[in-house]
Amino acid sequence: MRHRTRKTALYAAVSIGAVVLLAVALYGLGHVGLQPPGARYDSRMASDIAAQPCWQNTLETSIPQTELYEVMARHMLDSQGQQARKLLFIGLDGALAPAAGVLAQQPGGAISELAAQGGLWLGYTGGANPGDQITRTAPSWTSMFTGYWADRHQVYDNGDTLSPEVRTILYQIQVRGGQASFSFSWKPHLTASYRHEAEEYPSVFHHCENDVDTLSSMLRAIAGGRDAVFGILEHADHAGHLVGYSTRIPGYMQAMDRAQADAGALIEAARERMALHGEDWLIIVASDHGGLGFDHRGTSLMESTIFFASNKAIF
Numbered sequence: 001m002r003h004r005t006r007k008t009a010l011y012a013a014v015s016i017g018a019v020v021l022l023a024v025a026l027y028g029l030g031h032v033g034l035q036p037p038g039a040r041y042d043s044r045m046a047s048d049i050a051a052q053p054c055w056q057n058t059l060e061t062s063i064p065q066t067e068l069y070e071v072m073a074r075h076m077l078d079s080q081g082q083q084a085r086k087l088l089f090i091g092l093d094g095a096l097a098p099a100a101g102v103l104a105q106q107p108g109g110a111i112s113e114l115a116a117q118g119g120l121w122l123g124y125t126g127g128a129n130p131g132d133q134i135t136r137t138a139p140s141w142t143s144m145f146t147g148y149w150a151d152r153h154q155v156y157d158n159g160d161t162l163s164p165e166v167r168t169i170l171y172q173i174q175v176r177g178g179q180a181s182f183s184f185s186w187k188p189h190l191t192a193s194y195r196h197e198a199e200e201y202p203s204v205f206h207h208c209e210n211d212v213d214t215l216s217s218m219l220r221a222i223a224g225g226r227d228a229v230f231g232i233l234e235h236a237d238h239a240g241h242l243v244g245y246s247t248r249i250p251g252y253m254q255a256m257d258r259a260q261a262d263a264g265a266l267i268e269a270a271r272e273r274m275a276l277h278g279e280d281w282l283i284i285v286a287s288d289h290g291g292l293g294f295d296h297r298g299t300s301l302m303e304s305t306i307f308f309a310s311n312k313a314i315f
Ligand SMILES: [Zn+2]
Pocket: 093, 094, 136, 137, 138, 237, 288, 289
């Protein structure tokens, strides 16, 4: 009798244990989804970055993307002196920092030229603390354009609209009598994130068909004498969602090459104006977030690490 009870108890314990293990496994799989485990990719990315000589800082001292707002505001809003202040902001959606590090090693390319002239810095998205903000497109650009994280700007995810209490750098330039321009093919910039600002200043916002269209729209804005020319190119992000975010995936790096060629054409156009009109251009190339596997929304280094390149020593 006692023996049978002990056996039953043992069976019960084993089956409870099995159920608990199964639950833990399913919970884990649900969280990981089809993506590879982030930690392995994070440590490989960290060693890739450590081996790239182009960086002004390290992952330990990476800069919050909100600080880029201060850099742009200093140049455009507190301007003094005779020279006309101009701003060229080239956003590379979904461009991995280590991929910019690879491009920085190609002589004659836009990234290596900016790195030599001003610098190349590591930054981060995703909120003041990891997990505070989803590493997706709308919250990330909004943090750069406003200087705040989502707890203030209220763009918690794609599809949310900017808080009426907060204004973007584009709006700040426009309201002070400057002429800003923002070209992009990702429509939610117009229909969601900056909807209120677009209603007030429709001439600032240029919704484009694709990256080719975005590039020509930005070139027209530079040639047309706009004070601040913003644009976001989707090459890298489209490739990331399609073939995966990795410096080891040729399709992803080919998209980075196309993004760099476009940036080069834009920088060249700004340099021509510097030479012709003696304008003082601040040029920035930056990414909004990275990616892991085929997506980005989590707290891994792969997803949260970004970069800033500039023709000036901005940090
Ligand atoms: Zn994005």
